[in-house]
Amino acid sequence: MNFKDLTVPSRVAEIIKEHEFRFKKKFGQNFLVDKNILDKICDAADLTESDFVLEIGPGIGTLTNELSKRCKKVVAIEIDRDLTQILKETITADNVDIVEGDALQLDWQEILRKSGWQKETVKLVANLPYYLTSALIMKALEGEVPFQTIVVMVQKEVAERMTAQPGTKAYGILSLAVQYYSQPQLVTNVSRRVFFPAPDVDSAVVKLQSIEPPVDVASEELFMVIRAAFGQRRKNLKNTLKNLTTSWNIAPEKVDEIFHQLGIPVNARGETLSLQKFGELTRALIHGRNFC
Numbered sequence: 618m619n620f621k622d623l624t625v626p627s628r629v630a631e632i633i634k635e636h637e638f639r640f641k642k643k644f645g646q647n648f649l650v651d652k653n654i655l656d657k658i659c660d661a662a663d664l665t666e667s668d669f670v671l672e673i674g675p676g677i678g679t680l681t682n683e684l685s686k687r688c689k690k691v692v693a694i695e696i697d698r699d700l701t702q703i704l705k706e707t708i709t710a711d712n713v714d715i716v717e718g719d720a721l722q723l724d725w726q727e728i729l730r731k732s733g734w735q736k737e738t739v740k741l742v743a744n745l746p747y748y749l750t751s752a753l754i755m756k757a758l759e760g761e762v763p764f765q766t767i768v769v770m771v772q773k774e775v776a777e778r779m780t781a782q783p784g785t786k787a788y789g790i791l792s793l794a795v796q797y798y799s800q801p802q803l804v805t806n807v808s809r810r811v812f813f814p815a816p817d818v819d820s821a822v823v824k825l826q827s828i829e830p831p832v833d834v835a836s837e838e839l840f841m842v843i844r845a846a847f848g849q850r851r852k853n854l855k856n857t858l859k860n861l862t863t864s865w866n867i868a869p870e871k872v873d874e875i876f877h878q879l880g881i882p883v884n885a886r887g888e889t890l891s892l893q894k895f896g897e898l899t900r901a902l903i904h905g906r907n908f909c
C-alpha cells in the first residue's frame with residue numbers, strides 16, 4: 618500500500634469499510650486526511666535520524682507512517698483495539714512499535730525504554746484526542762520523559778489558551794503551565810474539513826519547545842498560587858488567595874504589604890499577572906510564610 622493513500626479520504630473510507638471499523642466518538646476519532654497539514658506537523662518537529670518519537674493515538678497510522686520515515690523510532694500508544702488491528706496492516710515500517718492502552722494511565726518512560734530508548738532526543742508528536750488534550754499536555758510537561766519538542770494538533774481554543782498573554786480572555790492555568798515549561802508557538806490553524814469524519818470544531822497545530830523554567834521558585838508552590846488565583850474567576854486576586862494565605866499562616870496585613878511591595882493593585886485579578894509576576898508573588902508569600 619502506498620502510505621500517501623492514507624491522506625486520501627476515499628482510501629480511508631475503504632480501510633474503514635474493509636475492517637468494518639466503527640468510529641467511537643468517546644475516543645475523539647477524527648482522522649487526518651490532508652497531506653499538506655501532515656507535512657506541516659512533521660516539519661515542525663524537526664526530526665532527525667537519531668530522534669525517538671512518542672505518538673499518542675495513531676488511529677490508522679497516517680501520521681505514524683510519515684514520522685517513521687523521518688526518525689529513528691516511533692512508539693505509538695493507541696487505546697482502541699480495533700485500530701491496533703488495522704495498524705498491523707497499515708504500518709509496514711520496522712521502526713514503529715504500537716502499544717495498546719490508555720496513554721493517560723501508561724508509564725511513558727517505561728514504554729520508551731522497552732522500545733530501546735536510551736535517553737536519545739525524544740519528541741512528542743500527535744494529533745491528540747481532544748477530550749484528553751489538557752491532561753495529556755500536562756503529563757508531557759510535568760512527567761519524567763524529557764521531551765525536547767512537542768508538536769500537537771489540538772482544538773483551536775486550546776491552542777489559543779496555550780499561547781495566550783496576560784489580560785486576554787484565553788489566559789489561564791494552561792497558558793501559565795505551558796509557558797513555564799516551554800516556549801509555545803502556533804504552527805498553523807487547521808480547518809475541520811481536513812478530518813474524516815469532520816469534527817464540530819476547528820483545530821490548530823502548536824509547537825512547544827522545552828525550556829528551563831523562566832521563573833526561579835518552587836514549582837509546587839507556584840502552581841498552588843496559580844490554581845488558587847484562577848479558582849474563582851470573578852473574584853479579585855487577593856480574595857481568591859485568601860484560603861491559601863490563611864493555610865500558610867500569612868496575616869492579611871502581610872498579604873497587603875506583599876501586594877504593595879510588588880506593585881500589584883489590591884483589586885487586581887489573577888488573569889492580569891504575568892508568569893514572572895506570579896513567580897515574584899509566590900516567592901514573597903513563601904518568605905512571608907516562613908516569617909509568620
Ligand code: SAM
Pocket residue numbers: 644645646647648649650673674675676677678679680694695696697700718719720721743744745746747749
Ligand atoms: N493520529 C491519527 C490521525 O491523525 O489521523 C488519529 C488521531 S484521532 C484525533 C485521536 C486518536 O487517539 C484516535 O485514534 C483514538 O482512538 C486515540 N485515543 C483516544 N483516547 C486515547 C487514549 N486515552 N490513549 C491512547 N489513544 C487514545
